[in-house]
Amino acid sequence: MPGTGSDRATHRPAALLWDMDGTLVDTEPYWIETEFALAERYGGTWTRAQALDLVGNDLLASGRYIREHMGIDRTPEQIVEELLDGVVARVEQAVPWVPGARELLLAAVEAGIPCALVTMSYERFVAPILAHLPPETFRVIVTGDKVEMGKPHPEPYLTAAAALGVDPADCVAIEDSNTGAKSAAAAGCTVLVVENHVPVLEGPRRVLRPTLEGLAPQDLAAMLLP
Known part of the structure; x- marks a missing residue:
């Protein structure tokens, strides 16, 4: 090369x-906060250990994991978009x-x-x-x-x-x-x-x-x- x-x-x-x-x-705390908010919004279950399993992962892979383990009726694509909505809103307030x-x-x-x-x-x-x-x-x-x-x-x-x-x-x-x-x-x-x-x-x-x-x-x- x-x-x-x-x-x-x-x-x-x-x-x-x-x-x-x-x-x-x-920004990992922003992602984790948003994931817990997502679980609360749709009646899913979530743990900090599951959240940490996603650190560094591809977002769609994370969306599939969340759909399976959180147990919510959202597609991986919808989950990713809602996660981004939440995290972008937090970053616009402060960049850590x-x-x-x-x-x-x-x-x-x-x-x-x-x-x-x-x-x-x-x-x-x-x-x-x-x-x-x-x-x-x-x-x-x-x-x-x-x-x-x-x-x-x-x-x-x-x-x-x-x-x-x-x-x-x-x-x-x-x-x-x-x-x-x-x-x-x-x-x-x-x-x-x-x-x-x-x-x-x-x-x-x-x-x-x-x-x-x-x-x-x-x-x-x-x-x-x-």
């Missing part, structure tokens, strides 16, 4: 590929940035490292979050409604790397879930994992850190795995 390649001598990965929910913004994430993102852009957003959320949820960032912070945006196979399939990360014209092996992906880490690792990326709401196991191509706070762009190239 053509691309600029990483430059370890100048401490630059070829690109940063960012997950969104739980990684860039801590993950500690250190916005700072690292803007520092990477300032350093000339191209960034992509790789999220299983849909475009209409992403838009109000992007409105709080400088224009063109992300050169590429891959959303769950733009790919055929969602995470943990590698397609989302392969799509982002191809759109940037870089080799995934020269990229650092930033994730907070096992589902997302599997997707990025399968694409060939080095995965910087910062746990948030769910524990993430050690695994191939994963570098685990407790926080993004204090990380600078020059720290990222040292994480690249061969």
Whole structure:
């Protein structure tokens, strides 16, 4: 694949590929609140453990899971749209940035490292979050409604790397879930994992850190795995 390649001598990965929910913004509580509201509206049952099972998943897959386990008479598509309605309304009130994430993102852009957003959320949820960032912070945006196979399939990360014209092996992906880490690792990326709401196991191509706070762009190239 053509691309600029990483430059370890100048401490630059070829690109940063960012997950969104739980990684860039801590919106998982918004999703969970909306899921419980959905169960209450339609007389379903729901638990926090079930909610955490959905972290990082493709939205339609989550809709199918909710229909089955919540026991409500809504199609997966209807469930996804109602979830998005609730979460978008909350994001429009406040964007809960993950500690250190916005700072690292803007520092990477300032350093000339191209960034992509790789999220299983849909475009209409992403838009109000992007409105709080400088224009063109992300050169590429891959959303769950733009790919055929969602995470943990590698397609989302392969799509982002191809759109940037870089080799995934020269990229650092930033994730907070096992589902997302599997997707990025399968694409060939080095995965910087910062746990948030769910524990993430050690695994191939994963570098685990407790926080993004204090990380600078020059720290990222040292994480690249061969």
